[in-house]
Amino acid sequence: MRLAAFAMKRKQWEPFAFASPSLVLIGLIIVFPLAYSFWLSLHDFDLSVGPDYNFVGAKNYIEAVFRDPRFLGSVWNTAVIIAPSLVAELLLGLGLALLLSRVARGRPIITALLAIPAMVSPVMAAMAWRMMFGVKFGAINNLGRQLGLIDLYFDWFGSTGMAILTVVLVETWHNTPFMMLVLLAGIQSIPQELYDAAKADGATPWQGFWSITLPLLKFTMAVGVMIRLIDLTKLFGLIFVLTYGGPGSSTETVAFTTYLAGFKDFRMSYAAALSYVIVGGVLVLTLLFMWIQRLREARA
Amino acid sequence: MAIERGTPRGTPVGWAPPVPRGANSTGRPRVASRRVNRYRAQRVVADVLTYFGLLVALLFFLGPFFWILTTSLKGNEDFFAFPPVWIPADPSLAHYVALFTRSSGARYFTNSLVISTLSMFAALVVSLPTAYAIARWRFGGGFLSTFLLVLRMLPAIALIIPIYIMYKMFGMTNSYLGLVVVYTVLYVPFAVWLLVGFLREFPVEIEEAAMIDGCSRLRALVQVIVPIIAPGMAVVALFAFIATWNEFLFAVVLTGIETKTMMVLVTSFTSGGTDMFYGEASASVVLGVLPAFAVAFVLQRYLVKGLALGGTKG
Numbered sequence: 332m333r334l335a336a337f338a339m340k341r342k343q344w345e346p347f348a349f350a351s352p353s354l355v356l357i358g359l360i361i362v363f364p365l366a367y368s369f370w371l372s373l374h375d376f377d378l379s380v381g382p383d384y385n386f387v388g389a390k391n392y393i394e395a396v397f398r399d400p401r402f403l404g405s406v407w408n409t410a411v412i413i414a415p416s417l418v419a420e421l422l423l424g425l426g427l428a429l430l431l432s433r434v435a436r437g438r439p440i441i442t443a444l445l446a447i448p449a450m451v452s453p454v455m456a457a458m459a460w461r462m463m464f465g466v467k468f469g470a471i472n473n474l475g476r477q478l479g480l481i482d483l484y485f486d487w488f489g490s491t492g493m494a495i496l497t498v499v500l501v502e503t504w505h506n507t508p509f510m511m512l513v514l515l516a517g518i519q520s521i522p523q524e525l526y527d528a529a530k531a532d533g534a535t536p537w538q539g540f541w542s543i544t545l546p547l548l549k550f551t552m553a554v555g556v557m558i559r560l561i562d563l564t565k566l567f568g569l570i571f572v573l574t575y576g577g578p579g580s581s582t583e584t585v586a587f588t589t590y591l592a593g594f595k596d597f598r599m600s601y602a603a604a605l606s607y608v609i610v611g612g613v614l615v616l617t618l619l620f621m622w623i624q625r626l627r628e629a630r631a
Numbered sequence: 632m633a634i635e636r637g638t639p640r641g642t643p644v645g646w647a648p649p650v651p652r653g654a655n656s657t658g659r660p661r662v663a664s665r666r667v668n669r670y671r672a673q674r675v676v677a678d679v680l681t682y683f684g685l686l687v688a689l690l691f692f693l694g695p696f697f698w699i700l701t702t703s704l705k706g707n708e709d710f711f712a713f714p715p716v717w718i719p720a721d722p723s724l725a726h727y728v729a730l731f732t733r734s735s736g737a738r739y740f741t742n743s744l745v746i747s748t749l750s751m752f753a754a755l756v757v758s759l760p761t762a763y764a765i766a767r768w769r770f771g772g773g774f775l776s777t778f779l780l781v782l783r784m785l786p787a788i789a790l791i792i793p794i795y796i797m798y799k800m801f802g803m804t805n806s807y808l809g810l811v812v813v814y815t816v817l818y819v820p821f822a823v824w825l826l827v828g829f830l831r832e833f834p835v836e837i838e839e840a841a842m843i844d845g846c847s848r849l850r851a852l853v854q855v856i857v858p859i860i861a862p863g864m865a866v867v868a869l870f871a872f873i874a875t876w877n878e879f880l881f882a883v884v885l886t887g888i889e890t891k892t893m894m895v896l897v898t899s900f901t902s903g904g905t906d907m908f909y910g911e912a913s914a915s916v917v918l919g920v921l922p923a924f925a926v927a928f929v930l931q932r933y934l935v936k937g938l939a940l941g942g943t944k945g
Contacts, residue, residue, distance in 0.1 A: 349764035364793035450923035452877030473715035
């Protein structure tokens with residue numbers, strides 16, 4: 332009897348014991364800092380002024396959302412970078428996935444080679460491309476001159492439009508492989524019988540693509556785009572190395588502006604408020620993502 | 632989950648050859664064979680275009696790496712040469728030597744290795760029991776898994792400000808420990824997620840047999856389950872290694888002169904505008920992307936799963 336009672340008890344505390352190490356750590360390093368950050372965002376803690384702080388309520392939030400042209404500009408910049416990047420990544424990724432799905436020989440090795448950019452750090456990707464775009468020693472200007480396409484060295488980061496374009500290019504280079512892998516997995520899970528049946532009914536390959544591949548790939552594409560969208564809101568390392576937000580503040584993303592507010596201006600409370608505005612945005616996107624996933628599971 | 636497929640693995644999806652030569656069922660041999668010929672010609676053209684497209688893609692996606700590698704092996708005079716030197720005539724490791732001595736690259740490379748290795752092991756040790764609790768007892772129900780997903784989506788920028796202030800208070804900036812703790816915790820959601828998958832596939836009977844023989848649950852986990860799911864754990868570990876190796880935001884804020892990682896070292900070369908120290912900068916990029924290359928080949932099969940869950944994003 333005693334043994335049975337002990338077993339019951341053991342059963343109750345064991346799951347907690349097993350889960351506790353990571354839960355305690357998550358509490359200490361994620362949950363508590365988030366709460367502390369929220370508390371911070373309601374004060375005016377500014378390390379460039381001093382260690383004193385007062386309660387200011389929602390002042391920081393009001394400043395961020397209504398009165399800070401730099402932050403609002405960075406929201407716009409982030410959107411301007413995200414939109415073309417997502418389109419390019421989706422289209423290129425889909426194209427590559429379709430090509431790869433046709434390949435019978437050497438698919439694993441080609442896929443692995445194409446996937447490498449997605450594995451490297453954004454910082455390293457940006458550094459490599461920053462050197463490629465280098466004015467005097469960069470591969471692109473040199474190639475252009477050698478082929479006679481440009482006469483003079485061209486400054487790729489000189490104007491707002493070009494700077495954004497280069498950021499989009501590097502981001503596309505960096506993360507198209509991710510989209511390719513996701514879509515390739517999606518394409519491979521479409522049963523071959525569907526194509527065979529369509530063929531027997533006299534459908535052309537083009538019709539097969541439009542009426543079988545695309546409809547069945549819809550949710551995979553949505554999931555891939557959502558993951559990229561959420562990750563793109565955190566764009567930081569790439570900007571830090573490639574443009575450092577320049578020229579002016581034309582390529583500053585929300586994460587980068589928050590970093591500058593916190594670690595260049597040392598306005599800790601204000602940066603905390605900015606980060607909470609970002610978290611709010613990401614939370615909305617995450618809920619959207621989970622809704623899409625549920626929708627997909629319901630269909631599957 | 633697995634979808635029964637009518638064709639063997641590796642068969643191109645889309646438009647397989649319709650009718651094998653000489654084996655048509657239409658009963659109209661001449662027309663069919665003409666059609667077969669047309670299909671074969673179309674297929675050859677399509678195959679050529681496919682491989683050509685992939686070749687262009689490979690050039691675009693791997694070209695920068697090739698250029699960085701050759702640049703890191705060039706002599707200084709090659710940078711100024713026109714027409715440009717694409718492949719150095721006499722490659723030298725001078726820039727790597729300069730990186731390791733003049734820019735203390737050896738120290739920062741070691742920092743990256745130590746921090747990534749420690750975080751990798753710590754993340755595994757912390758995540759495994761939690762994953763076990765979720766897989767065997769459905770601990771936390773749907774709430775915990777949703778919570779972990781939300782954590783994965785959480786922007787790091789929201790954590791860096793409070794953590795920086797906390798670390799300043801406790802004097803934990805500029806230390807291995809501080810960075811390893813953050814990386815471990817950031818990686819737990821991902822590691823738990825993957826490990827739960829491996830553990831669910833593990834037959835309960837084996838560990839129950841071990842426990843009937845007098846093994847405690849923890850011992851069963853460590854001595855019976857771990858050796859069997861070791862390949863899966865290796866996958867998680869390698870992704871953890873890459874993620875911490877690649878992480879930048881926490882590294883740039885929390886490290887000081889002694890604890891910088893490779894990612895932070897690389898940014899120090901940008902101070903010269905777009906025409907910086909090309910030699911050392913390119914050498915550091917080569918070293919910085921090395922693990923990614925290694926892991927991409929080892930983990931081919933797991934790339935989708937790992938990348939989709941944010942395996943390489945710290």
